[in-house]
Structures are given as structure tokens and as C-alpha cells.
Amino acid sequence: MTPKTGMTQSLAALLLGGAFIASQAVADPHALDGDIAIGEGAEASYVNVGGNAIRTGLGECLRLGGFSDDAIENACEGIEEAAEEVAAPEPEPAPVATAPAEPIISTSLFDAEALFDTNQSALTASAEASLADLLASLERFDNISAIKVTGHTDSRGSEAYNQTLSEARAATVSAFLASAYPNVSISSAGEGESSPVATNSTPEGRQQNRRVEVQVTAESIIQPAS
Secondary structure, eight states: OOHHHHHHHHHHHHHHHHHHHHHHHHHSOOOSSSOOBOOTTOTTTBOEETTEEOBOTTSOBOBOTTOOTTSOOTTTTTOOOOOOOOOOOOOOOOOOOOOOOOOEEEEEEEEGGGTBOTTOOSBOTTHHHHHHHHHHHHTTEEEEEEEEEEEEOOSSSOHHHHHHHHHHHHHHHHHHHHHHOTTSEEEEEEOTTSSOSSOSSSHHHHHHHSEEEEEEEEEEESSOOO
16 A cells, blocks of 8 residues: 555545544534523524534534624523613502591580570570571581580579589480481580589679580581681
């Protein structure tokens, strides 16, 4: 065999051996750390099957002849993907606590003489007009929730008698108001001579102490008093 023939055979053997090794790497692919998906734009740089890279026994992705640094798959090149920062959601504003509206409380005052005869608890004829004015004034309140009627007397007579008379007079006025406001909580009480607003030593003072108070609790006032 001539030297030229031997050299030719050696080159042929080397080429056949390289082709065999390459064919073995392609024919026996396996992933050491799981499949590497080839993203869009990198298909022309790597051999892939079903979108996953074909790797050599060393775990390297097989590159195609059209490989380009501008079209690489980071996982194939050992480049770690930067973690995408997820912005924390903005906290919801705390609900603003709304303080409940304070109820409106209004008190009307009536001289006992305007409603009753002396030592009596029945309404007089003239009392109807006074209480009609009270009903008209109540129309300016919105959502009346309660009405309280309290009777008072001067100090003449026994304490027990005055207590009974004040309770009876308050009950009479309460019954009148209940006919106009059947769905409102209406209460009555008597305080007799125990809560004077003036002296009981003079006629004028005693007249001020003989009175009936009507206290109204409502949600609001819808129109001012005229």
C-alpha cells in the first residue's frame, strides 16, 4: 500500500468516526435537568423536537447551522432568567367610619292653666287649640322616634296628691298625642312638686311650676320653625 493510499484511508476513517459520534449524540438525546423549551425566535438556532431542545450526553443543546447570538435560548446557554418583579397590590383604603347623626331633641312647655282647670286632669276646650299648635310644630321633624310627656305641679297640697295629679295630666296629653302619632313610642311621667323651675313662695312662681313638658326625639328637622 502506497503512502498516499494510507493517508486517504486514515482521513476517511476519521470522518466516518466523527459522523458516527455526531449521529449517536442526535439519536440518543436526553435531558439531564428536564426538558428545555425552545422559545419563539430561537427555533432557527437549536435542534428541537416538539418545541423541546435535543441535548447531547453532556446536556448541551445541539445547535443548528443557523445559530445566532441574537436568537438564543437562555437555558441552553446557562443564562439565568431574571425573575419578573410582581408589584404588590395597592392596599385598599380603609373604610371611613361615619358617625351616626345625633338625634334632634326638642322640648315644648305648656302652662297647666292652658290645658286644665284647677285640680283637674281633663283637657279643657281651649286646650285643643294649644295642642293643635303643638301638632303643627311637630310636622317640621323628620322620623319622630319618641315623645315623652312629663307633668309638674306647684307645692300647694300634699306631695302625694301633687304626684298623682302630675301623672294624670301627663297621661291625658300622651293619649291626645298618641291619636295623632299611633306608630311613635309615647311615654308619660309625673314629677309632682319635685322639680320646680321657680319659687313656690309667689303666685307667679307657682304658675311657672304648674306645667307640662313635651319632649320630642327625631332624626332631623326638615323645616325651620316659623
